[in-house]
Amino acid sequence: MKKLVSLILALALLCGACLAFTSCGAKGKTLDEVKAAGELVVATSPDFEPFEFLEGTTVVGIEVDIMKLVCEELGVNLKLEQIAFDSVLPGVQAGNFDCGMSGITVTEERSKNVLFTDVYYIAAQAIVVKADSDIASKADLEGKKVSAQLGTTADSFCRDEGYTVESYEHNNDAKSALTTGLVDAWVVDNLTAKQMCEGDSSVKILSETMTEEPYAFAFAFGSETLVEAINEILEDLIADGTIEEIFANYGESYIAP
Numbered sequence: 001m002k003k004l005v006s007l008i009l010a011l012a013l014l015c016g017a018c019l020a021f022t023s024c025g026a027k028g029k030t031l032d033e034v035k036a037a038g039e040l041v042v043a044t045s046p047d048f049e050p051f052e053f054l055e056g057t058t059v060v061g062i063e064v065d066i067m068k069l070v071c072e073e074l075g076v077n078l079k080l081e082q083i084a085f086d087s088v089l090p091g092v093q094a095g096n097f098d099c100g101m102s103g104i105t106v107t108e109e110r111s112k113n114v115l116f117t118d119v120y121y122i123a124a125q126a127i128v129v130k131a132d133s134d135i136a137s138k139a140d141l142e143g144k145k146v147s148a149q150l151g152t153t154a155d156s157f158c159r160d161e162g163y164t165v166e167s168y169e170h171n172n173d174a175k176s177a178l179t180t181g182l183v184d185a186w187v188v189d190n191l192t193a194k195q196m197c198e199g200d201s202s203v204k205i206l207s208e209t210m211t212e213e214p215y216a217f218a219f220a221f222g223s224e225t226l227v228e229a230i231n232e233i234l235e236d237l238i239a240d241g242t243i244e245e246i247f248a249n250y251g252e253s254y255i256a257p
């Protein structure tokens with residue numbers, strides 16, 4: 001009897017230890033599970049032109065076009081779920097979505113919590129200021145107030161740099177904070193800065209960028225087979241020029257990582 005109790009205890013301990021390792025408590029769907037489900041559920045924050053944004057009520061953009069082709073190759077339907085950016089990665093990690101697609105920068109910290117595909121593009125962080133601003137470089141941001149989208153790399157980078165940061169759930173509000181004079185600068189990824197400021201003479205984008213932002217798609221641990229399959233598809237889409245063509249459709253030139 002004593003032996004049985006210790007055996008049960010040992011098993012319970014083993015299970016606990018196992019769950020502590022992300023891969024054992026994995027929430028991600030395998031390739032076969034996604035194929036059986038017939039759809040890939042993708043969480044996205046569509047306030048990030050040209051990667052994902054709203055045209056009326058439809059989510060469009062570079063990443064939407066890429067993900068459509070990925071799903072076509074996998075033989076499943078693409079199901080987009082719109083949520084705020086700071087909920088994308090936690091939602092993927094918790095297994096509420098199969099994939100996170102939001103111009104997501106791969107970072108060491110994030111890689112502890114989710115599984116990333118290969119990087120398909122390298123962006124940079126840009127500084128946007130009022131057209132008549134004296135701020136001309138990153139160095140001028142010292143002691144200044146900046147806006148950024150909540151939970152983004154811009155948000156954490158600016159805090160680490162010691163700037164006073166106003167974080168907004170949506171990128172449009174982060175931009176408005178600048179145009180209405182609540183902050184001195186808006187920090188956001190470069191292509192989004194460019195597209196969201198196009199035709200707006202009240203703001204300018206500084207030529208100096210601050211960080212490298214390697215983009216990839218995020219999955220929960222457990223999705224290793226799925227990520228492997230998607231990496232192969234992405235590799236082909238890059239090699240045959242399809243991704244370059246998609247970028248061109250949104251007025252941008254593509255440089256492979």
Ligand code: ARG
Pocket residue numbers: 044045046047048052085101102103104105106149151152153154171189213
């Ligand atoms: N690349 C940045 C990050 O990963 C910003 C992404 C914001 N994406 C969005 N869809 N609003 O933190």
